[in-house]
Amino acid sequence: MQITQQSENGYFNIIMKGDFTFDANVPFRDVLDKLAKPDAGVIVIDLSGVEFMDSAALGMLLLAHERAGRNARTITLKGARGHVKKILQMARFDQFFVME
Amino acid sequence: MYDEISDDVYKLPILVVDDDAVYCELVHYTLSLKGFKNVYCVYSGEEALEQLDAFRPDLIIMDAKLPGMSGMECCRRIRLDRKNNAMPILFHTSVEKENICMQAFAAGATDLIVKPLLADELYARVKVHLQNHSLHQHTIKYRERVANELESARQLQLSILPQPAEIEGLRKSRGLDIASYFRPSSELGGDYWGVKSLPKDQTVLWLVDFSGHGVASAIHTFRLHSYLMEIVEHSAEHTMSAINDKLGQMVMRGQFATMFYGVVDTGRNILHYSCASCPNPIVLPAKEPPFMLDGTGLPLGICAQNYERKTIPFREGDCLILYSDALIETRSSSEQFMTEDDILAYVKDFRFEAAEQIKDGLLKLFRQHAASAPVDDLTLCVVKRVAHSALEGRSIRRFFG
Numbered sequence: 021m022q023i024t025q026q027s028e029n030g031y032f033n034i035i036m037k038g039d040f041t042f043d044a045n046v047p048f049r050d051v052l053d054k055l056a057k058p059d060a061g062v063i064v065i066d067l068s069g070v071e072f073m074d075s076a077a078l079g080m081l082l083l084a085h086e087r088a089g090r091n092a093r094t095i096t097l098k099g100a101r102g103h104v105k106k107i108l109q110m111a112r113f114d115q116f117f118v119m120e
Numbered sequence: 121m122y123d124e125i126s127d128d129v130y131k132l133p134i135l136v137v138d139d140d141a142v143y144c145e146l147v148h149y150t151l152s153l154k155g156f157k158n159v160y161c162v163y164s165g166e167e168a169l170e171q172l173d174a175f176r177p178d179l180i181i182m183d184a185k186l187p188g189m190s191g192m193e194c195c196r197r198i199r200l201d202r203k204n205n206a207m208p209i210l211f212h213t214s215v216e217k218e219n220i221c222m223q224a225f226a227a228g229a230t231d232l233i234v235k236p237l238l239a240d241e242l243y244a245r246v247k248v249h250l251q252n253h254s255l256h257q258h259t260i261k262y263r264e265r266v267a268n269e270l271e272s273a274r275q276l277q278l279s280i281l282p283q284p285a286e287i288e289g290l291r292k293s294r295g296l297d298i299a300s301y302f303r304p305s306s307e308l309g310g311d312y313w314g315v316k317s318l319p320k321d322q323t324v325l326w327l328v329d330f331s332g333h334g335v336a337s338a339i340h341t342f343r344l345h346s347y348l349m350e351i352v353e354h355s356a357e358h359t360m361s362a363i364n365d366k367l368g369q370m371v372m373r374g375q376f377a378t379m380f381y382g383v384v385d386t387g388r389n390i391l392h393y394s395c396a397s398c399p400n401p402i403v404l405p406a407k408e409p410p411f412m413l414d415g416t417g418l419p420l421g422i423c424a425q426n427y428e429r430k431t432i433p434f435r436e437g438d439c440l441i442l443y444s445d446a447l448i449e450t451r452s453s454s455e456q457f458m459t460e461d462d463i464l465a466y467v468k469d470f471r472f473e474a475a476e477q478i479k480d481g482l483l484k485l486f487r488q489h490a491a492s493a494p495v496d497d498l499t500l501c502v503v504k505r506v507a508h509s510a511l512e513g514r515s516i517r518r519f520f521g
Contacts, residue, residue, distance in 0.1 A: 042332070066380075074449060074496070075331040075419075084423060086373055103457065111378075111397040112270040112418045 022069075023047045032061045038091070040104070042076035052080075055087040055095075061089055064120075068099025073107055083107035085116045097118055129250050133158040135177035137168045138212075139186055143237075146183060149244065150239045165194030172198065176209070178257075179250050181233070184213040184224060192227040199228035204232035205255050212237075270307040270335075275309055277338055282315050290315065291506065294323050294386055295436070299336065299475035301483060301500040309497035310337025310377075311444050312344060321387030322354050325503055327398065327442040328379045330371075331419075333497050340377070343370060356381045356394040360427035362414035364396070367421030380442055382450045384434055385473070386505065391434035394427040396420045399445050400460055404471060404478070406437025410464050439504035441467065441477065446494040447482075453491040462489075469515070475502040 021044040022037040034051050036044075065084070067073075075109060081097070088095050094117040100108055108119070138144045151159045160175055162168050165186050180198070184191040189209060198338055211224045213235040221232060270503050281302060292359050294317060301471045302311065310330035317323050327438035328344060330337040347366050353359055367377055380401055382393035393401075398415040405411075405481060413432070416426045434440070441463075448458050466485050470478045479502045486498075 072449070075329070075376075075378070075445070077195045078419070079331050079376065082376070084375040112416065115418065 021047065023027055025051065025073060027061065029039065030061045032063050033066060035066040035069065036066070036110055038071070040067070040070045040073040040080075042074070044077065047078065048080050050082055052087050055093075056090055058091050060088065060091065060093065063095045064098050065095055066098045067104055068101065070090045070100070070104050074091040076083075078107070078113070082116070094118055095105055107113070129247070129254055130155045131157055132178035132248065132250055132254065133160065133175055134179045134250075135168065135171075135175050136161045136166065136181045136183065136520070137186070137191070138181075138183040140183070143183075146237060147242065150237070153239075154243045160394060165189030165191060169197055172204075174368070175345075177254055179246060180207065181211045181246070182211055182229075182459055183210045184220060192223055194477055195224075195227040195229060203399055206253065208253050210245060210249065214470040230291075233355075242487070250506040263517070264377075268296075273335075273338065274307050276491040277304075278302070279314065280342065283409065284370075286315070289470055290317060293317060295323070295506045296323060296382075296384065296386075296474040297504040297506045298491060299479040299502045301498070303494075303499070304338075304497045305446075305495055306491070307331050308335055309333050309496040310341060311499040312341035313442070313499055313501045314345070314348065315503070316327035316352050318352070318354055318383075320354075321385055323384045323386070324354070324359075324368060324381070325384065325440070325442070325501070326381045326497060327377060327444065327501055328377050329398070329444045329497070329499070330377045331375050332354070340375075343371075344377070349418055354383050354391055356383055357427045357429040360394040360396060360417075364420045364425055364427070368423070371421045378415075378419050378445075380415065382440070384440075384503065384505070389433060389435045389507050390431050391440065392429055392431040394429055396427065399448060401443075402441040402460070402463060402467060403432065403434075404441065404453055404504075405433075406435065406466050410462055410468050410471075412464065434505065436505050436507045437473065439471075439502060441478065442499075442501040443482070444497060446496040446498040447486055447500070449496065450486070450490045450492075451488050458486070458489045475504045478502045478504070484494040 024035040026033040056064060075088060084095055098120040124263060133411045134151060136144050136147045136159065148159045148161055162171055166189050182195060184192045195209050208230040209228060210231045210233055212235055213220055214235040226233060230249060233242060287298045290298060294390055298315060312331045313327040315323060330340045332426060351362055351371040378397040379393055380398040382391055382454045384391050395415040397419040400412040400415045403411055417427060451457060469482050479500050482500055
C-alpha cells in the first residue's frame with residue numbers, strides 16, 4: 021500500500037494505491053495524526069488506485085472519520101470503484117463520508 | 121558481575137569430562153568460586169554418556185582428547201538424542217589447531233576453550249552459553265505454554281458453535297438439514313455462527329464476523345455468544361439493534377462486526393432476516409434459480425442504528441447459504457476474486473443435494489480458486505429445509521431398520 025499526502029490550496033489529499041488492508045495501519049497512522057489537526061483543511065481520500073479493501077481498512081476509515089469529526093470536518097472518499105465501491109456501499113459508509 | 125545474570129543460571133548443572141583429575145578439580149574450583157553451585161566431574165566419554173541422564177546437565181565442558189572414546193565421538197553420541205540438540209558443549213583443547221577446531225564443530229561442539237585454563241575466560245564462556253541456553257529453554261517453554269493455551273481456547277471456541285446433537289435435533293424437530301465449515305486463519309478466529317430453536321416453528325440462525333482475526337476477535341465472539349444466548353428472539357431487526365448497542369459498548373473504535381440474523385419459520389414457510397454488511401447470502405430454492413439476498417447494512421458496534429427487516433418465502437426444499445468474506449476475498453493465482461455470480465452459477469446444479477454436499481461443493485470450488493490458504497477466517501453455513509417426504513421416508517426406514 022502506497023499512501024501519498026498532498027496539502028495545497030486548503031485541501032488535504034490522501035492518495036491511496038494498492039491493497040488497502042491491515043498492512044496499511046502503520047503508514048495510515050501518520051494520516052490519522054494529521055487529520056486530527058485543526059488546520060487539516062478539506063480532507064479528500066482518493067481510493068481510485070485501490071483494487072481491494074478488507075474489514076481492517078473499513079476500520080481505519082472509521083478512525084479517520086472520528087479524528088476529522090473532532091474538528092467537525094467531513095471526509096470525502098473519491099474514486100472508489102469495483103470491489104471497493106461495493107464494500108463501502110454494503111457497509112453504508114455514505115452515512116459517514118461524502119462519496120464522490 | 122553476579123547481578124548481571126539471573127541467580128537461577130548459577131544453579132544449572134554443569135558436567136566436566138576430562139581424564140585429568142587435577143584439571144577437573146581446577147575447573148570445578150574455578151567455577152565454584154564464581155558462584156556455580158552444581159558442577160560435576162567424570163573422567164571418560166563412556167562415563168559421561170552413562171551419567172548423562174542422571175546429571176541432566178545444561179552445559180558440558182569436554183576434553184577433546186580422551187582415552188577410549190574420544191571427546192569428538194562422545195559429543196556426536198550426545199547430539200544423537202534430539203533433546204540434547206541445544207545443549208552447549210564446550211571443548212577444551214591444549215592446542216588451537218584449525219583442524220581440531222573444525223573437527224570439534226563438525227562433531228557438534230558449541231565453542232572451544234584453549235588450555236591452559238584462564239579463569240576469567242572460562243567463566244565468561246560458561247556464563248554466556250548458559251545464559252543463551254537458559255533463554256532458549258525459556259522460549260521453548262513459553263511457546264509450549266502459549267500453544268497449549270491457544271489449543272484450549274480453540275476447543276472453547278469450537279464448543280460455542282452448534283454441536284452435532286443440536287444439529288441432528290433440529291433436523292428431527294424442525295426439518296432443517298444443516299452443514300457447516302469453520303476454519304480460523306490462525307488458532308483462533310473472529311467468525312461465529314449459531315442456530316437456536318424458538319417456540320412456534322421458528323428457528324434462528326446467525327453468522328457474525330468480527331473485524332480482524334486472532335485472539336482479540338475470538339474474545340469478542342465469546343462475549344457475543346454469552347450475550348446472544350440471553351437475548352435471542354424472533355424479531356431479527358430488534359435483536360440486531362440490541363447487538364449493535366451491546367457491541368457499541370464492547371468493541372474499541374475502528375472495530376466492528378458484520379452479521380446475518382435470520383429466522384426460519386417452518387410453519388409459515390418464510391425466512392425473515394436483517395443484515396449488517398454481511399456478504400450477500402445466497403438462496404437456492406427448490407423450484408427456482410438461485411438468487412442473492414442484499415447484505416447491506418451498517419456494521420455492528422459503530423453507532424446507533426435501526427436495522428431493516430426483510431422477508432422471503434422459504435419452503436420445503438429451499439436452501440440458504442451463509443459465508444464469511446474470506447470466500448470472496450481470497451485471490452486466485454491470476455489475482456482474481458471469486459464473485460457472487462460465480463457462486464450462483466456453481467450452486468444451481470446442487471438444488472437437489474443435501475446441505476453437506478452443497479457445503480462440500482462450495483469448499484471444492486473455493487479450493488480450486490484460491491492460490492493459497494485464506495488470510496482471514498472462513499466459515500460456511502448451509503441450511504436446507506428438508507422436504508416433508510424425505511423426513512417421512514427417513515422415519516419409516518428407521519422404524520423398519
